[in-house]
Amino acid sequence: MMLPDGYPDEALYSIIARWQIRTGVFDLRSTSELLFGRESRRPVLGIQTGIADLVEKGSMSADEIIYRHTLYPYYKGFRKWLRMNDILNAPHALWTDLERELRLASCPLCIVSDFENFGEPYWHRIHLLPGVMVCPQHNVMLITHCPMCGQSIADSKRAYQLTPTYCPAGHSLLNEIRNLNESLLTFAKDSQLVLFSGWNGIGAADLQQVYADVLTERVIPEFEAYPYKTQLRVQRSRFNIGSFLKNEFYFEIRNELISQFGQEFLDSLPLRPFQEGIVRYRNQRYEHKKHHYDWLYRISFRPIDVYSAPIAHIVLLGFLFGSVQNFFEMTAAKLELTGAASEVAATMEIESNEGDDYY
Template sequence: MIVSFPSMFSDELFYSCCARYHNESGNAEVMQTLDDLFGMPHMVFDPSYPKNLDYLVAQLNNIIDVNQIIYEHTIFPLFVPFLNRGRVDHLYKMFRGEGKNYANHILGIKNNLRITSLKYCRMCLINDDEMFGTPYWHRSHHLPGVHMCLAHHVSLESKCPVCSAEFKPKKGNLTRLNRYCENGHDLTKVIPLNNFRDEHIELMIELAQDVSFVCHLDEHSFNWSEVYEVGLRELGYCGKNRRVNLTRLRNDMQKAFPESFLARFDCHFNDNGDWLTSIYLKKQTIFHPLQHLLLIRFLFGSISELVVRLKKNDPIGQNSNVA
């Protein structure tokens, strides 16, 4: 039984809370912490896809709700609207501890969605340190596609601006966010490296807003191929015979989203068979949530505008269990 587990802060990544637990537990080895929390001393703690959460909740005598961890402190909610019910259930059970952890297989997507570096916003760090006595890793800074802090509109940092010590989730380690880097530089005082104006700042902010919106959605079942067909028809990309003028669509999307911007999310149009050719078709194929969000932004303005339309019963298909 774990005697005390830190309360999770608002928007804290679950991994962050475990790293704080490790720090405060006095455990000399991370293995001991992983055994305390998950009963798995040798597990690799992937901040993107935690596992064995039911074990932790039982250790804590159910004082934490497993759904609160999954929905408020992991990147899980970003995938839910874009996967079919079976895959969502599989992923959910996997987080709780059933079945093997092969999230990438379930998601059908490569590593580009994983959390490979830990990022912070200097303003959030200062605020959290003042308000809570400790900074922490925010979930909103680790969602795929997010490179900016939405609260402060600044680029996120993944290394110390003075000594370039990188913040990464490492095997056999639980990396906590501290006010000081491992070489003692005060992160509240140093000027961030990414202080220059990002050339894609507006698009980055809009995409971060879309990602954040999805994570707080309560409606999850959309028939995307029907939704896209309506949008493509409205904008004149789809004729009566349901054929899509793909060349024009691709050209117009490239005008809306520069190639250099798309490449930052692995969403450019000219490799891997080009995602745009099939995302709107009625196929059980899995697409990167960011690809959906970019197409939605292009067709409907943004996911929030689309959801308003859907809630007004605008005649766009809504259907259970079809992704």
């Protein structure tokens, strides 16, 4: 039995689950052996390796599988160890922080739409992304646990499972809950844009330069108005606008971000909480400032290879530009980052039009 073609934005995990239904092969070891030629494959939500083996089992090309049915486009600009050769041929799965921050989730209205258009529901990639709690298409809350009994709707770690319409206790999963939080919807749409565009050439180094330019522009008036003692420190070359931005002004930026998004929303994201205080080492001769380990501080001021979680960049771009879409538009018009932003906008428009045909 050939591997079925994927539906729009269908996760590869979902395609393999549908293959199991058609073949009647549900044992995980047998599934791995038949599809990948190995018995060690375990279900993967994010980026499955061994794609070259799957190409031989169906009609989809390697690029189609990787770019349209895995989360590779979402992560590729921020994980240097993601090599195309590994995704095509590696004998092991990429089990790292990627899988730990993913979970199965479904939208009740997407399930109904999938039944109407394709005769069966499936897992959508956009619903699996970290931090996405709202369907960007329907603005309803995604379901990961039954609203009635609290049971998980599926376990992706042990088996390939189809999108359920009932929880294990028999409660319907088709009752939608409308989202009233605008930040959740904006974040979901920004995550969808990133997934569809794949950042298109805009990497962590480009973004960090953007952050430096924007934040420096914002801090100049504050720096010039700082107390006279700071000016003395500047004259003695012990203090400059960069150190002011990373220390005194950083907390103002952080508080503004919390005020804009709300502490509850930020706490719901798989990001390390903000920290305060100082830890001293070696009889207080050296001190460690805890806020230097904030995700906001790390993506803004630390070396680019230290911390590169796409979700953190999506939040910060939303804070500085209103949305990722606004950033791409402003980038195309002003910053001209290798022409990537205009390509992203065109890609997003194509994907959006394709989506209209299905929803």
